[in-house]
Amino acid sequence: MQQTQVFEVLDRPLSQELLARDLCRLAYVAKDGTPRSIPIAFTWNGAEIVLCTSKNAPKLHALRANPAVAITIDTEVHPPKILLVRGLVELDEVDGIPAEYLQMNGSYEMTAEQRVEWEAEVRSLYDGMVRVVIRPTWAKLIDFETTLPSPVEELVRQRAERQSA
Numbered sequence: 001m002q003q004t005q006v007f008e009v010l011d012r013p014l015s016q017e018l019l020a021r022d023l024c025r026l027a028y029v030a031k032d033g034t035p036r037s038i039p040i041a042f043t044w045n046g047a048e049i050v051l052c053t054s055k056n057a058p059k060l061h062a063l064r065a066n067p068a069v070a071i072t073i074d075t076e077v078h079p080p081k082i083l084l085v086r087g088l089v090e091l092d093e094v095d096g097i098p099a100e101y102l103q104m105n106g107s108y109e110m111t112a113e114q115r116v117e118w119e120a121e122v123r124s125l126y127d128g129m130v131r132v133v134i135r136p137t138w139a140k141l142i143d144f145e146t147t148l149p150s151p152v153e154e155l156v157r158q159r160a161e162r163q164s165a
Helices: 003-010 013-019 058-065 099-104 112-125 148-165
Strands: 023-029 037-039 049-054 067-074 080-093 128-142
Touching: 003 013, 003 128, 013 067, 013 080, 013 128, 023 049, 023 058, 037 049, 037 058, 049 099, 058 112, 099 112
Parallel strands: none
Antiparallel strands: 023 037, 023 067, 049 128, 067 080, 080 128
């Protein structure tokens, strides 16, 4: 998929709505060769999806060995709205707490006092983190109104061909 096509999908209003959510599912291949899919907080900066994790997270070894990942961001209603993204990861170890980590966790309902306590706890726990930066190389938006999963699109096309014959 060309980069312009990827960003055409990501720039759609529904994609932007999904990219404003706070949780995605990250899929990657673990060091033992088995697949993993984990829920993880994220933020979208307009060009990259940024996740943050502890410096001792097992997924970092796997991502260093194989930086190809996929993420899913979806809704919990019917029909679901689904954004699928594939990309390559860059790992950026930083001192302290990345601003993205504070931003992506900022949507949880907390009072101002709870937020201060939470941030103090985070700062006392981590001396640094790893920014997991995903550069999208492929994207598909499925809304079950204007776009469908590829196999279903194929079935719709085949049905139309049968009906017109």
